Amino acid sequence: MSCKSVSSLLVGGILCLVAGVAWAQTDPLPSWNDGEVKKSVTDFVARVTAEGGPDFVPAPERVAVFDNDGTLWTEQPFYFQGFFALDRVKAMAPQHPEWKTTQPFKAVLDGDMKALAGSGEKGLMQIIGVAHSGMTTDDFSKSVVDWLATARHPRFKRPYTELTYQPMLELLALLRSKGFKTFIVSAGGVEFMRPWTERVYGIPPEQVVGSSGVVTFRTDPSGKPILLKMPKIEFVDEGPGKPVGINRFIGRRPIFAFGNSDGDLQMLQWTTAGAGARFAGIVHHTDAEREYAYDRASKVGKLDQALDEGRARGWTVVDMKRDWRAVFKPEK
Template sequence: MFDRLKSLAGLAVVVCTMAFLAPSLAAAQSDPLPSWNDTAPKAAIVAFVKKVTTDGTPDFVPEPERVAVFDNDGTLWTEHPMYVQLAFALDRVKAEAPNHPEWKTTQPFKAVLEGDMKALAASGEKGLVELIMATHAGMSVDEFQKTVTDWITAARDPRFKKLYTELVYQPMLELLSYLRANGFKTFIVSGGGIEMMRPWTERVYGVPPEQVVGSSIKTQFEMKDGAPMLFRLPQVNFIDDKAGKPVGINEHIGRRPIAAFGNSDGDLEMLQWTTLAPGARFGLIVHHTDAEREYAYDRDTEFGRLDKALDAAAVNHWTVVDMKNDWKRIFPWN
């Protein structure tokens, strides 16, 4: 009898405790975007999601058509002081230099080995393509994936001293989860290399490799020692940037998105392709305005220039996120 009374008493305490905590728990669970301040961008996101997911209304969109596309660099993770893939290429040049003594006297490799960023910048797009071809090709797809995985799990950003995969934006992680919880399929559509991203996007963003669209180099099928393999060639296959993004979306996804998220002029055509069409549409630009917690830049930068797209945002009624004022925190750890 005593044990039964003791159990009933304990149950009463639990029930009372749950009743006391219920309002605070409900409040916590009711906010799907806790790292966003209660400003216009958050309200616009929530209103759009409600509009396209409310059955029986004119703006309802069936789940298979709820496609959202996200740029990566500067939209989901940091892109300053340089694109992460460029940092990877520079490290690969240094690692492979002993096998290429000619690089000591050949640009743009000489500039990389000497740390001469001015000379590297002067090499322009042609020089960057040379670096990418030298460091991303000449191996199998599996070998490249291992190289990327080994690097991304060890390389650290020079300012924050964090792994690059720790420099993802907490508000955008919440947005990805919020959209998926409401029947959206989320895709990454980036100017970065498709096989540079695929080894880690599912772990970091919850976006599986088949939902990653990016730039690519040519590959060819070969048999080596009786085993099939895909070999990466030093030739550009596709550039998934600017006007290439809608093309990549059409080829890889096969559906026109109803929501697009970017941060630079490289995303302009993707935002136009997504939003300038009939039906409920949503476009959002992440504007880097927080020099203290991250970086502040827009029209005057080599990485992630936001100029034409910022002007277009006002004309096309896209939502612009002011990182400093609209986000409570930027990275998961701060």
């Protein structure tokens, strides 16, 4: 081989390397593996933001909605808000000695998860009612922030807010860079999420839609106006409640929606029922090593009907193990 040929090969190799580095630096979704799933996302965003193109959507109509639990952060082995409620009950127990002999509170204090599960939805609602009421909205917000600062996930031993999915954080950033307005639409409590979503996801509190309890206006003994949380459910943002919540609190039908469970099915159906270009995505948890693997039989984040309908209708189904290069950010 001539010196000239060797030189050409070296130059070509360097140029390829430089081009590869440049692509890595400009790739908006570096934690997504290249393939059809990633392409479906980037192609959709490109189509609806190409001015003059057939699928162009004006910026005010670029509404994207995301479920939270299991879509933006981990939801196993139990919803994080559930862990918060259990810890709140333990912290409040000294003021309630009767809980030592009263279910479901006795199960919480004894760490008896089997008995707690046996109390069913009624027992869970009792716990949430106690843990999420009887205080002002400001005090509740502070309790959430304080808990997140110290609580750790039972498996990963990391703060819950570090168990957000890096690929989804990149997706949120990509959408916002292209003129989308991003919303959370979650079955989780709206006042549980709002204190931290802007810091963690870049989604401000006014763009969080969730389940809510009754809040009443009062004045405290000093005459200061307060909002007091009451032990009564007002709105459940789950299943068919999600399109209702979108209509009530957002006022525009989304063109982009991402969920991970049957509780998100109606939100995905509502999004894709609109005219023009539409995107529906599902996070399928298939990675037991890096996170969790579950779907049809899970009691938390069950994915059954939505998985079947998503595949039948050509929605984008993310296989976590195959499609995500990374799940979480590296530990600090």
